[in-house]
Amino acid sequence: MTTTTTPKRVSIAESLRGAITEEMERDPKVFCLGEDIAVPGGWGGAFTVTLGLEERFPDRMINTPIAELGFFGVGVGAALMGMRPIVDVQYGDFLFLAMDQIVNNAAKMCYMSGGQCKVPLVMRAPVGATGRGSQHAQNLERYFIGVPGLKVVAVSTAYDARGILKAAVRDDNPVLIFEHKLLYGSKGARAESGAIDASSEIPEGDYVLPLDQAAIRREGNDVTIVGWLLTAHLAQQAADRLADEGVQAEVIDARSLSPIDFATICASVEKTGRLVIVEEGPKTGGVGAEIAAGVTERLGDRARASIRRVASADIPVPFTPVLENAYVPDVPRIMAAVLDMVKG
Amino acid sequence: MTLTNPPQAKIDIDSYEAGFLLGLYERMVQIREFEEGVKFLFLEGTMPGTIHQCQGQEACAVGVCTALEPTDWITSTFRGHGHALAKGLSVDEMLFELFGAATGCAGGKGGSMHMVNMDKGMIPSIAIVAGGVPVAAGMALAFKMQQTGQVAACFFGDGAIAEGAFHEGVNMAAIWDVPVVFICENNQYGASTHVSKVMRAATIAERLSSYGIDGRRIDGNDVIAVYEAARRAVDDCRAGRGPAFLELLTYRRTGHSRRDACHYQPKPEREQWLEYDPIVRLGQALVEAGHATTEELDAVRKQILTSFDDAVERAKTQPQPTLADLTTHVLA
Numbered sequence: 001m002t003t004t005t006t007p008k009r010v011s012i013a014e015s016l017r018g019a020i021t022e023e024m025e026r027d028p029k030v031f032c033l034g035e036d037i038a039v040p041g042g043w044g045g046a047f048t049v050t051l052g053l054e055e056r057f058p059d060r061m062i063n064t065p066i067a068e069l070g071f072f073g074v075g076v077g078a079a080l081m082g083m084r085p086i087v088d089v090q091y092g093d094f095l096f097l098a099m100d101q102i103v104n105n106a107a108k109m110c111y112m113s114g115g116q117c118k119v120p121l122v123m124r125a126p127v128g129a130t131g132r133g134s135q136h137a138q139n140l141e142r143y144f145i146g147v148p149g150l151k152v153v154a155v156s157t158a159y160d161a162r163g164i165l166k167a168a169v170r171d172d173n174p175v176l177i178f179e180h181k182l183l184y185g186s187k188g189a190r191a192e193s194g195a196i197d198a199s200s201e202i203p204e205g206d207y208v209l210p211l212d213q214a215a216i217r218r219e220g221n222d223v224t225i226v227g228w229l230l231t232a233h234l235a236q237q238a239a240d241r242l243a244d245e246g247v248q249a250e251v252i253d254a255r256s257l258s259p260i261d262f263a264t265i266c267a268s269v270e271k272t273g274r275l276v277i278v279e280e281g282p283k284t285g286g287v288g289a290e291i292a293a294g295v296t297e298r299l300g301d302r303a304r305a306s307i308r309r310v311a312s313a314d315i316p317v318p319f320t321p322v323l324e325n326a327y328v329p330d331v332p333r334i335m336a337a338v339l340d341m342v343k344g
Numbered sequence: 345m346t347l348t349n350p351p352q353a354k355i356d357i358d359s360y361e362a363g364f365l366l367g368l369y370e371r372m373v374q375i376r377e378f379e380e381g382v383k384f385l386f387l388e389g390t391m392p393g394t395i396h397q398c399q400g401q402e403a404c405a406v407g408v409c410t411a412l413e414p415t416d417w418i419t420s421t422f423r424g425h426g427h428a429l430a431k432g433l434s435v436d437e438m439l440f441e442l443f444g445a446a447t448g449c450a451g452g453k454g455g456s457m458h459m460v461n462m463d464k465g466m467i468p469s470i471a472i473v474a475g476g477v478p479v480a481a482g483m484a485l486a487f488k489m490q491q492t493g494q495v496a497a498c499f500f501g502d503g504a505i506a507e508g509a510f511h512e513g514v515n516m517a518a519i520w521d522v523p524v525v526f527i528c529e530n531n532q533y534g535a536s537t538h539v540s541k542v543m544r545a546a547t548i549a550e551r552l553s554s555y556g557i558d559g560r561r562i563d564g565n566d567v568i569a570v571y572e573a574a575r576r577a578v579d580d581c582r583a584g585r586g587p588a589f590l591e592l593l594t595y596r597r598t599g600h601s602r603r604d605a606c607h608y609q610p611k612p613e614r615e616q617w618l619e620y621d622p623i624v625r626l627g628q629a630l631v632e633a634g635h636a637t638t639e640e641l642d643a644v645r646k647q648i649l650t651s652f653d654d655a656v657e658r659a660k661t662q663p664q665p666t667l668a669d670l671t672t673h674v675l676a
Contacts, residue, residue, distance in 0.1 A: 031489065059489065065519070070478040070512025077482025077496075080467050081417070083489065085482075100509070104472050105479060111673045114451025116462045118676035148674050172676035 011185025011199045015158035016049045016124075019165040020086060022206070024057055027084060030169055031060035033075055034088040038063040046090035047126055047179075047186045072098035072123070076105045079121040084169055091132075092125035092140040092178065099143075106174040107149035121174040122165070128180045128230055128280060129317045129328050130192055137317035139229075139281035144176055145258040145290060151211050152258035154178040156232040158185075159200035160255065163209030171211060178257075180229040196233050214261035216268070220248035223274040223338050226265060226291060228254040231278040231329055238334035245335075247342055257287055265291065266298050273304030276337050278329050283311035305344065308337045355566050355629040362635040366644075368410060368567050369630060372402040372623050373645050375426040378435060381652045382425070382442060383598065390660075391442050395456050398426040400565075400597035403622035404529045405430035407570025408497055408590075411578050416495045417465045417483055419476035424469035427499050428459040431466050435655045445662030452665045453673065473534075474504035477526070478513030484522035484586065495581045496524040497574075503534025505551065506542050514587075518555045523581035525574065526552070526589045529564060531596040536608045552589040564592030565622040595620070 010018065024030045036043050037050040038061035044051025054061040064071040068089055075087040089095055095102065102123065109117040129137040144152050151173055155161040161179070168175035183198035217232065218239050227235040232253035239249035250268050254260065269275045275295060277288040288309040295307065310329045318324050357365055379399050385391040398405065401423075409418065409430035420427040428438055433449060441448025442456055450460050450468065457471035467483075470476040480498030487494040504510050505528065517524050528548050532539050545551050549559040563569045570592055577588035595617035599606050606614070630636045 029490075062485070062520075065512070065515060067512035067516065069509050070481075070516050073475070073478025073509060073513060074482035074485060074516055077419075077479035077484075078486040078489075079482075080479070081483045081486035083486045100472055100475060101478065105470060105475060109468055110676050112450060112454045112458045113460045113462070113468045113673075114449075114453050115673035115676070116450070116460055117468065120676075151675075 008202050009199050010158050010202055012155065012158045012161045012179065013048050013184040013186045015161045015200065015202060016165055016179070017051065017053070018202070019162040020050065021053065021056065023166055023169045024060060029082060030084045030086065031062060032086045032088070033062045033064060033071055035064055035066055035090055037061055037088065043190060045088060046190070047181065047184045048188070048190045049088070049124070049184070068094045068097035069101060072101040073105065075121050076101055076109070076119055079119045080109065080117060084120045084122070086122040086124065086169065088124035090126070091136045092127040093135050093138050095125055095140050102150070102174070102176070103147050107147050110173070111149055118172040119174050120172050122168045123174065123176045124179060125176065126179050126181050126184070128182055129324050130181045130194070131319070131321065131324065133319040134316040139279070141178055141257050142281060142286050145260070145287055147258070149174065150258060151175040152178070153211055153256050154228040154254070156180070156183060156229050156253055156255070157198050157200050159202060160209060160215070162202060163207050164211065166206070167208040167211050170208065175211060178229060182230055183233070196230065198233065212256045212259050212261060214255050214264040215253045216250065216264065217253050218249065218251040220250040220272065222248045222272055222342055223276060224250045224252060224265070224268040224272045225276045225278060225334065225338065226252045226254050227278040228257065229280065231280055234329060234331055234334060235278050238331045238338070241331065242335055242338055245339070247338060249338060254291070260291060260294060262294050262298055266295055269295055269299060269303050274341050275303060275307045276334065276341065277307065277309045278334055279309065279311040280328055281312050282314040283309055284314050286311055305341050308341055310334050310337045353563070353566070355568050355625050357568055357629050357633060360568070365626070365630060365635060368406055368571070369623070369626050369641065370644055370648070371406045371430060372567065372626065374435070374648050375402045375405060375429050376623055377645065377648050377652055378429060378438070379425060379598070381656065385656065386602070392444055393442070393455050394602050396423040396601045397598045398423050398596070400617070400621065401529055401531055401594045402426055403567035403570050404527065404564050404592045404594055407567045408499070408525070408527055408574040410571050411574035412495065412497055414465060416497065416578070417467065418497045418499060419467055419480045419483070420459065420469040420499050421473070421476065421501065422457040422469065422471040423501065424457065424459050428466060428469070432464045433459060433461050433466065435652060436658060437461065439655050439659040440662045443659045443662060444664060445659065446665045446669065447662045451669065451673070474500060474507030474510040474513070476500060477504065477510045478516065480524050480526070481513045481517040481522060484517060484524035485520060488520070488522045493582055494523070495578050495586070497527060498524055499527050499529060501534065502528060502530040502532065502539040502548060504528070505548055514552065514555050514557065517587040518557050521584065521586060523586040525577040525581060526557070526587060528589070528591045529594055530591055531594050533596060533600070533609070535600045547591060549589065549591045557587055557589045559589030559591060561591040561593055564594035565620045565625065567622055567626055
């Protein structure tokens with residue numbers, strides 16, 4: 001992150017903080033629940049998103065014990081009673097601890113009550129391999145996209161983070177927002193090495209973004225590259241370099257992972273005839289598999305070449321940089337997949 | 345399992361009027377006959393699904409729910425029929441649900457383990473053991489934050505006390521001083537496993553004290569004792585002195601589920617507890633106090649049976665959901 005000249009250019013962490021602040025000011029039922037989110041002199045959560053909010057909202061920043069199953073359940077209960085909790089985990093990996101409350105309660109209450117209940121619960125989870133070994137590193141998206149009743153989104157820019165957070169708070173359903181540690185732009189002691197600039201110019205005023213739409217980041221006719229979170233940025237970098245080789249890639253940030261915006265993705269693939277899906281996380285059973293299957297079902301022979309996935313190996317996230325770098329998809333691998341497909 | 349007051353002790357009804365007491369009696373009989381009727385329907389194959397029943401534990405549901413206001417809320421478990429009836433759900437809406445009808449309390453999508461009525465203060469029963477404990481803490485947190493004066497009552501069994509969700513939820517309720525009454529119906533068996541095999545402490549109440557929550561073991565088959573303890577707990581919560589805890593020692597007269605024949609319950613123990621039946625004990629007290637005759641109590645039961653039979657006939661002809669309902673209500 002370089003120092004910016006315009007004060008309206010903000011990082012994802014700042015954008016989320018601003019959006020949470022505004023939603024809490026707009027609606028007294030909105031409150032935050034999580035670990036280390038409301039400690040004066042503390043961190044503002046693991047990645048500074050809630051920094052300082054406890055001074056502004058002393059009664060609505062609820063600091064929890066280290067008990068993810070418990071406080072996600074607390075979030076469900078408060079949401080059932082009409083509150084609009086924003087619950088976060090420090091690392092996405094800890095969502096496994098809260099799995100029962102997310103899958104069995106938050107996601108199912110509406111259906112199993114015949115529509116009587118709503119659970120307007122926002123859940124935030126940082127993901128991504130960042131030098132922390134296997135248990136503070138996974139991309140958890142794959143585990144949640146097949147849970148009916150749950151909306152799953154992934155934010156890769158500060159502009160999106162603001163509009164999607166606000167939309168999630170106002171939605172009557174549980175919404176799980178994935179954020180990437182390398183994209184936050186967290187500062188000070190919580191800064192990440194290897195971070196990518198995901199900051200945006202934020203316009204004046206309130207706005208929300210749809211929770212079910214992908215975003216076309218770059219237009220092109222030769223190949224469609226789909227990514228999200230970190231890989232949305234890597235896909236754009238790859239597309240820039242592919243242009244130097246005469247290949248015009250269309251880059252789609254999937255953004256909404258449940259539901260997947262097949263309309264946008266399929267329209268692009270119909271145009272380009274080729275699809276490369278880039279996913280941080282093991283190839284087997286990933287989100288990419290669902291995108292590939294969904295596109296194939298919808299387009300059949302209209303995709304000229306086979307669909308490729310550029311994903312991680314089927315391994316836990318390794319620690320040592322030389323192996324971790326090989327785990328996370330990178331620009332050369334994306335380019336190689338595209339070039340192989342275009343020339344093949 | 346010992347009690348300060350042995351369960352065979354006479355129920356002290358002296359400070360209550362006959363109408364109130366007969367109301368308690370009627371609600372307990374309502375639950376008993378509902379469960380017995382449902383068991384028959386299930387075994388004869390009229391009704392789909394599975395069932396977890398609460399015969400023998402009626403005083404817990406009725407005693408607690410009588411201490412609640414209509415605006416208060418409960419969370420329940422897979423063994424939730426009694427709680428639902430005690431909180432005011434109708435026999436019709438519950439039976440229709442058990443028959444999978446579109447007119448059931450959850451439109452046929454919930455079933456036995458997810459009884460719900462959001463207008464009567466009951467969120468869907470949560471069938472994952474201890475799953476409702478943190479949820480109830482969250483409901484109470486909402487009441488506290490909005491200063492509504494409402495109370496959440498959270499029912500669970502002795503099987504729940506080894507779950508992480510139980511300890512996490514109880515702890516958060518304690519550190520935030522929220523208005524929730526935790527009610528452990530200690531029927532002494534988690535499915536087939538005796539509570540002594542899963543807990544070293546002598547009582548569940550003493551485990552709660554380690555979280556800073558006062559709690560006592562109470563005779564859960566004495567509806568008056570349960571009501572009075574629940575009343576104090578609810579009053580404490582409403583006055584900002586929550587959370588509270590009640591351990592209600594009781595016994596399950598029926599199987600854990602479906603066709604369980606309870607071979608793990610020793611015969612002498614089982615026979616002894618059958619003598620402590622909460623409905624029989626209140627009935628005896630009512631007769632001895634001259635509030636009712638045996639014949640009058642029998643008439644109460646017969647009236648309830650007749651209405652139940654009528655409800656069954658209605659349930660059999662209720663409309664089933666159509667396939668168009670399959671994918672509705674996934675999202676709000």
